[in-house]
Amino acid sequence: MEQIKYVIKDNAGIHARPAGLLVKLAKEFESSITIEKDGKTADARKILAVMSLGAKKDDEITVKIDGNDAESAANKIKEFLENNL
């Protein structure tokens, strides 16, 4: 299992646009991908759940990835977070 911790730098946080892009990315992989923030967990394939985390600038999120393609998924997601959030 892969785990990524990331502190959000984008001023608007995980708003609709990056949430949509993140969900799109998560759907490309077989592995289960979850995002945690302050004890709340969201399935990264569910846009409403991801948005309802309410992750804002300076919040820390933890992405957990489990499955066959976990490693490549983790790389891609890490790259996405750094470029978009």
Add this chain to the structure above:
Amino acid sequence: MIIIKGKSVFKAIAIGKLAFYKRGKQQIKRYHIDSVQDEIKRFQKARDSAVSELKKLYDKALKEVGEASALIFEIHQMMLLDDDYNESIENIIKTQNINAEFAIGTTSDNFSQMFASMEDSYMRERAHDIKDISDRVLNKLLGVEFDFINSKEPVIIAADDLAPSETVQLDKSKVLGFITLYGSSNSHTAILARSMNIASVINANGILNDSYAGKMTIIDGFTGNIYIEPDDATLSRLSAKKALEEEKIRLLENYKGKPNITIDGKKIEIYANIGNISDMAAVLKNDAGGIGLFRSEFIYLESKTYPTENEQFSIYKTAAENMAGKKTIIRTLDIGADKKINYFNLPHEENPALGYRAIRICLTRPEIFKTQLRAIFRASAFGNISIMFPMITSLCEIQKIKEIVKEVQNELETENIPFNKNTELGIMIETPAAALISDILAKEVDFFSIGTNDLTQYTLAMDRQNQKLEEFLNPYHTSILRLIKLVCDNGHKNGIWVGICGELGSDLNLTETLLSIGIDELSVSPPNILPLRKKVIETDISKIENKIF
């Protein structure tokens, strides 16, 4: 035949079927169903049809306004296909044995409440997205069919009024004319109708009668009359008039490619006002000499969050490249007052026209201003771009703007990003204050463009959105003409050009007066370019008697 009287905002005739633009305000009834399986299938079918509608909207927006603005329609698709949303609806149908509409309504309320209760104001706004996607499915279930994309024939649209976000979704090729219950001659729908060159009537009391839907209708934009189920005599009279008008438009085509030179040899620049990158086609089709007013706010209005530098850059670059060396004057963000954007979180104001708007927002939130300026300067390497700043009232505002411009230019230089160092900087003269000190301001800028709509409202102290004031509002008021003359004289004394980019510029009754004042440039909506060129070519300035002052 039923006749409804309204106020025309564009002189043209439209003949076609009437369709209502309705927002999702359906009455949802709760009833028990016989088969849970059938009801779930009914829901899924409506949902899939809503998703494919969103796909079409996405493709259309992608072509017209670019990926950044189109993305919202893709996000709406994802929301509609979200597992939690669908499970909730299907569970309610199963466990309560009730209809899909009620299940959708309940689910929509629950999810939107969840967003509405979030701390972050941006996220709270997402409650609207949930309502929006749910309404789209409900429209399918309830047969409230208002889908311009599927509509086979073009229609005349009637609505209470239309917001910018609503008109952006309209397939313009399916719209013959607009009729609205509210609105003023400067409302968004009126401006849109003028830029599309189609008949439009506002303040049409009684138009929103459901029994008129689908009926043959005529808009007579010359009288403001609307005829529902016109009799044969009316139909043939107005069809003939329509043909005559179309012939006149064809004759105007002869003016394409001709220079705008008066009989006595003065060259006048005639440029186009545009409010969206999709207007570029009309600009080129009507042979504009340049873009005199590029209303950049549409980029912000169509976005769900602050548009990035790259998104803006690609739009400005497209505009500059399409104009192929002709002047492209981009006006920096002019929001506040009648143009509101949710994510700016601007507080409610009692008197927004006199409030926190345009350059006042840009100078107090320089991060937004700088992003836009960087995008414009980067695009300046690809064409003949000028920048124009709105709502100026004092010299120190211009000095602050120039400091920020300098910072942006320095940044770009350090980053080795190409831009045009000689980009002209101009200001809009739309406050009496700026007009009265135009001798001082002229020394600081490269051009003036007089925004007559705001200048009129501020000079006469009359809210231009207020329908009750239309009878008092004299657009030819001597005070306005005197201010225009003052600005023009002060500009010329300091060697800069002076233009007009408000509604007065396209008023052919006033063209002679404006030319005799010495105006160098007129920027008007694309359909007004050729009639104005004809007027300029037929004018002899030396023979105009100065009657105003």
